[in-house]
Amino acid sequence: MTEEILTPREELSALLPWYAAGTLSRDEMDRIEAALDGDASLRSELDLIREDRAAARALADAQELPDSMEARFGAALSGHIAKRDREGAGAAVARLPRESWLSRVAGTLFPSPGFAFASIAAALLIAVQAGFIVSLLTGAPDTPGYRTASGETETGGLAVLVKFRPDVAMEDVSAWLEGKQAHIVEGPLPGGMYRLQFPADAAESAAALATALSGEEPVQIALPAG
Numbered sequence: 001m002t003e004e005i006l007t008p009r010e011e012l013s014a015l016l017p018w019y020a021a022g023t024l025s026r027d028e029m030d031r032i033e034a035a036l037d038g039d040a041s042l043r044s045e046l047d048l049i050r051e052d053r054a055a056a057r058a059l060a061d062a063q064e065l066p067d068s069m070e071a072r073f074g075a076a077l078s079g080h081i082a083k084r085d086r087e088g089a090g091a092a093v094a095r096l097p098r099e100s101w102l103s104r105v106a107g108t109l110f111p112s113p114g115f116a117f118a119s120i121a122a123a124l125l126i127a128v129q130a131g132f133i134v135s136l137l138t139g140a141p142d143t144p145g146y147r148t149a150s151g152e153t154e155t156g157g158l159a160v161l162v163k164f165r166p167d168v169a170m171e172d173v174s175a176w177l178e179g180k181q182a183h184i185v186e187g188p189l190p191g192g193m194y195r196l197q198f199p200a201d202a203a204e205s206a207a208a209l210a211t212a213l214s215g216e217e218p219v220q221i222a223l224p225a226g
Contacts, residue, residue, distance in 0.1 A: 159225035
């Protein structure tokens with residue numbers, strides 16, 4: 001696919017969503033405001049973007065947050081995800097194609113720009129959160145201590161099956177795992193169990209470690225995984 005360098009006018013247009021959100025630098029804000037004063041079409045684009053943002057907020061406000069542990073964890077991390085996406089956007093803006101595939105799909109499937117981008121934004125948010133949560137639970141494929149695509153785990157570690165208490169927040173589980181230098185390598189399994197990997201020196205055996213973990217705050221059940 002061939003990409004073309006944006007013209008100064010197209011760069012301004014591409015920056016409008018972040019201008020509407022108030023997340024640009026002061027210099028970028030001043031540059032866009034100066035252009036808006038003399039460009040009626042740019043002002044029209046900004047009006048549409050603000051309509052899209054309002055529609056997306058209304059759509060998000062209408063959704064009820066599920067009570068599952070993964071969903072609560074995703075909600076707590078939504079601010080982090082938004083910040084990460086914003087930081088990565090600056091480099092991408094300079095080499096956007098003239099008409100993105102997202103715009104073409106939106107124009108084909110939806111009757112109005114506001115509904116199109118509100119729907120797509122909500123779908124992308126769900127997908128990003130789901131992928132980010134899974135990556136936190138299972139770890140990156142090449143990160144030591146995590147299960148790889150072939151199912152391997154850290155050599156010499158202790159494996160324990162743990163079921164967390166249903167009233168424990170995922171943020172607390174994450175902090176507990178970090179304190180134990182442990183990783184979730186598989187799960188949730190049937191019965192709500194997770195297979196955890198602990199350092200080899202955490203206990204004399206997986207059975208001894210499971211017994212010790214059974215008395216800890218976030219743990220409902222702990223069993224040696226063999």
